[in-house]
Amino acid sequence: MPPKRCVHIVDDEARVRDALTVLLSTAEIESRSYRTAEEFLESTQLTEPACILLDNQLPGMSGLELLKRIVGDASNSRVIMITGHGDIPTAVSAMKVGAFNFVEKPFDAEALLITIEEAFSCVDKDRYANEEIEEIRGRYALLTSREQEVFALLLEGLPTKVISYRLGISARTTEHHRAVVMQKMQARNISQVVRMALKARNLDCTKK
Numbered sequence: 001m002p003p004k005r006c007v008h009i010v011d012d013e014a015r016v017r018d019a020l021t022v023l024l025s026t027a028e029i030e031s032r033s034y035r036t037a038e039e040f041l042e043s044t045q046l047t048e049p050a051c052i053l054l055d056n057q058l059p060g061m062s063g064l065e066l067l068k069r070i071v072g073d074a075s076n077s078r079v080i081m082i083t084g085h086g087d088i089p090t091a092v093s094a095m096k097v098g099a100f101n102f103v104e105k106p107f108d109a110e111a112l113l114i115t116i117e118e119a120f121s122c123v124d125k126d127r128y129a130n131e132e133i134e135e136i137r138g139r140y141a142l143l144t145s146r147e148q149e150v151f152a153l154l155l156e157g158l159p160t161k162v163i164s165y166r167l168g169i170s171a172r173t174t175e176h177h178r179a180v181v182m183q184k185m186q187a188r189n190i191s192q193v194v195r196m197a198l199k200a201r202n203l204d205c206t207k208k
Contacts, residue, residue: 005120006030010040010066011055011082016105020053027113037061041069049076049127051119054099056083056090064094071098076126078119080112129199136200142184150177154190155197 009020009031017033024031034040037058044050046069056063067079078100083091091102100119103112143151146167153163164174187193 006032006050007116008040008044008050008052009033010037010052010058010063012036012058013055016055016082019107023107023109023112024116027116029116035059037063037066040066046070046073046077049123050078051116051123052077052079053103053116054079054081056081056087056094064090064097067094067097067099076123076130078122080115080119133200136185136196139185139196140200143181147177147181147184150174151181151185151193154178154181154193157190 007020007024007029009017011017011020011033012035014035017035021031021033032043034043038060052070054063054066058066063081067081070077070079079094079098081091081094081099081102083094083102083104087104091099091104094102100122101115103115140148140151149167150163153166158166160171160174160178163178164171167174169177182188182193185193185196187196
């Protein structure tokens with residue numbers, strides 16, 4: 001099942017929220033609307049990946065301040081800032097903070113939908129990458145402490161004899177551990193093991 005797509009609209013103007021909701025519905029995209037940044041924060045988990053249409057001019061917390069909160073929480077969401085006509089400095093500031101893109105009022109419907117689709121594409125890529133990393137971590141967790149030691153030395157490109165010497169075990173035992181490591185990590189060769197470690201950099205064996 002593909003992940004559910006939902007756009008969060010944060011804008012204090014009801015007519016803008018309504019217009020965006022109708023536009024998104026024509027593209028069969030679900031949406032949720034919020035009048036303020038505070039309302040959005042009360043109703044949404046920032047850790048959940050999403051596409052967010054965020055107006056900069058909001059009562060209370062500004063759109064730029066909310067953007068900083070979203071980016072600061074290491075969210076995989078993509079934020080598209082909504083700015084007034086000609087407010088390029090604000091848009092540039094938002095991009096520097098971490099906004100995915102920005103759109104100016106009045107909207108070009110087709111261009112906005114394209115931007116939203118691009119944002120969803122990035123969200124999906126991040127989601128799949130995170131799922132792959134979690135899968136790699138799960139395999140690594142199945143290794144015994146000795147197998148994790150062998151894993152770490154394999155990443156250094158060391159041959160069996162050197163690994164045996166480092167760990168004070170026989171070459172035959174080392175070969176056995178190596179075979180088990182490859183099996184548990186579901187790797188065909190050492191280069192695949194290295195790629196896995198690079199994708200999941202915070203495995204215990206790859207911490208600096």
